[in-house]
Amino acid sequence: MTAVRDLTVAEVRLTPILVADPPLLNTQGVHQPYTPRLIVEVVTADGTTGVGETYGDTKYLELARPFATRLVGRSVDDLNGLFAVADEVAVDASRTSGQVDVGGLRGVQTADKLRLSVVSAFEVACLDALGKALGLPVHALLGGKVRDAVEYSAYLFYKWADHPEGVVCEKDDWGAALDPAGVVEQARRFTERYGFTSFKLKGGVYPPDEEIAAVRALAEAFPGRPLRLDPNGAWSVETSVRVADALADVLEYLEDPALGTPAMAEVAARTSVPLATNMCVTTFAEIKEAFTRDAVQVVLSDHHYWGGLRNTRELAAICRTFGVGVSMHSNTHLGISLAAMTHVASTVPNLHHACDSHYPWQSEDVLTERLTFENGSVRVSDAPGLGVELDRARLALLHERWLADDGSLHDRDDEAAMRVADPAWSTPSVPRW
Ligand SMILES: O=C([O-])C(=O)C[C@H](O)[C@@H](O)C(=O)[O-]
Numbered sequence: 341m342t343a344v345r346d347l348t349v350a351e352v353r354l355t356p357i358l359v360a361d362p363p364l365l366n367t368q369g370v371h372q373p374y375t376p377r378l379i380v381e382v383v384t385a386d387g388t389t390g391v392g393e394t395y396g397d398t399k400y401l402e403l404a405r406p407f408a409t410r411l412v413g414r415s416v417d418d419l420n421g422l423f424a425v426a427d428e429v430a431v432d433a434s435r436t437s438g439q440v441d442v443g444g445l446r447g448v449q450t451a452d453k454l455r456l457s458v459v460s461a462f463e464v465a466c467l468d469a470l471g472k473a474l475g476l477p478v479h480a481l482l483g484g485k486v487r488d489a490v491e492y493s494a495y496l497f498y499k500w501a502d503h504p505e506g507v508v509c510e511k512d513d514w515g516a517a518l519d520p521a522g523v524v525e526q527a528r529r530f531t532e533r534y535g536f537t538s539f540k541l542k543g544g545v546y547p548p549d550e551e552i553a554a555v556r557a558l559a560e561a562f563p564g565r566p567l568r569l570d571p572n573g574a575w576s577v578e579t580s581v582r583v584a585d586a587l588a589d590v591l592e593y594l595e596d597p598a599l600g601t602p603a604m605a606e607v608a609a610r611t612s613v614p615l616a617t618n619m620c621v622t623t624f625a626e627i628k629e630a631f632t633r634d635a636v637q638v639v640l641s642d643h644h645y646w647g648g649l650r651n652t653r654e655l656a657a658i659c660r661t662f663g664v665g666v667s668m669h670s671n672t673h674l675g676i677s678l679a680a681m682t683h684v685a686s687t688v689p690n691l692h693h694a695c696d697s698h699y700p701w702q703s704e705d706v707l708t709e710r711l712t713f714e715n716g717s718v719r720v721s722d723a724p725g726l727g728v729e730l731d732r733a734r735l736a737l738l739h740e741r742w743l744a745d746d747g748s749l750h751d752r753d754d755e756a757a758m759r760v761a762d763p764a765w766s767t768p769s770v771p772r773w
């Protein structure tokens with residue numbers, strides 16, 4: 341007789357941590373030396389533990405705590421029920437903003453989106469637990485993989501060699517990248533270390549002509565390779581069209597050149613370069629206007645804020661229906677999320693672009709074994725659940741760091757980090773150029 345499993349959630353553990361982050365530049369400022377993440381563990385009555393990961397800023401933590409309490413007593417296979425649980429969690433009005441360019445550069449900050457960013461970690465943890473209980477990989481729970489490996493692109497950043505003097509940080513060995521030669525050198529290291537064959541440059545940092553020169557230098561150094569440029573909405577429509585024209589022969593797509601659907605639609609109407617976004621289509625509610633106006637040709641999904649792996653598949657199905665491409669966006673994340681991204685990406689038939697991932701920038705992780713890239717791809721695990729194992733000692737150490745912090749690093753703030761180097765700095769108003 342087979343044993344009957346008890347999939348009831350008996351305990352939920354939330355562990356906020358701070359992970360080292362290099363001084364990566366974007367249009368709002370620079371990354372802080374440590375970034376907050378939240379690790380979620382869901383433990384079933386029969387002792388199976390599932391793990392998930394999401395943003396660790398205060399606004400997510402204050403939703404995750406009541407969510408965790410409500411989860412106890414429910415079953416890890418009640419994935420649809422997670423959304424009902426989320427609806428019960430109140431979001432303070434001060435946490436929401438209709439702005440597309442809020443911190444973190446991932447589009448509007450509505451109450452629903454904040455909730456979904458928390459749901460996603462619990463959904464992944466439940467899927468991991470369920471997979472372990474059933475002896476099935478997460479991709480099988482999503483309907484099965486259609487590829488054995490998922491391709492990622494090199495996520496290039498303008499970067500200082502070090503965080504400002506006097507700032508407590510972990511050293512990295514990437515060096516500075518502040519001009520076209522530095523960007524090409526960084527790209528070379530990405531190819532040597534991980535075998536990536538496509539490249540995305542985070543732009544909006546320097547005047548557009550300097551970023552055009554950097555992409556041109558990449559095109560020369562890596563002929564024929566897919567290239568992308570993402571200034572996070574820092575440009576006007578005119579500037580966007582000018583950059584698109586200047587790079588039309590080498591860009592796979594231009595990502596969020598201008599801010600918001602109306603501006604993106606104007607740019608799209610005036611260029612043949614496909615436009616991608618992780619800023620103007622970040623919720624299901626934003627799809628209709630963007631697709632109707634043909635404002636974007638590729639949606640960069642992110643299971644964290646779209647509400648999990650199953651919602652990511654729903655988004656992909658909508659994109660497929662409308663002939664819009666789909667790929668994946670990334671903020672700073674660890675191996676649990678990379679595993680989750682890889683599982684869901686392996687099940688999406690219409691994923692035709694290499695996905696973004698910050699993972700190579702993260703020297704620290706909470707896993708016993710880091711995930712690896714081979715020829716720019718991550719192999720899809722067939723082990724039960726996500727196929728990762730938590731390193732409790734590492735987790736405790738990174739949590740200690742979070743506990744020891746005075747609160748100044750508990751919320752991502754690229755503007756504040758830049759002010760340490762440049763006291764006069766404030767996030768530039770948009771369009772910046
Ligand atoms: O593709 C994007 O827009 C991002 O990944 C946004 C991020 O916030 C990125 O710019 C960063 O981490 O600086």
Ligand SMILES: [Mg+2]
Binds near residue numbers: 572669
């Ligand atoms: Mg982007």
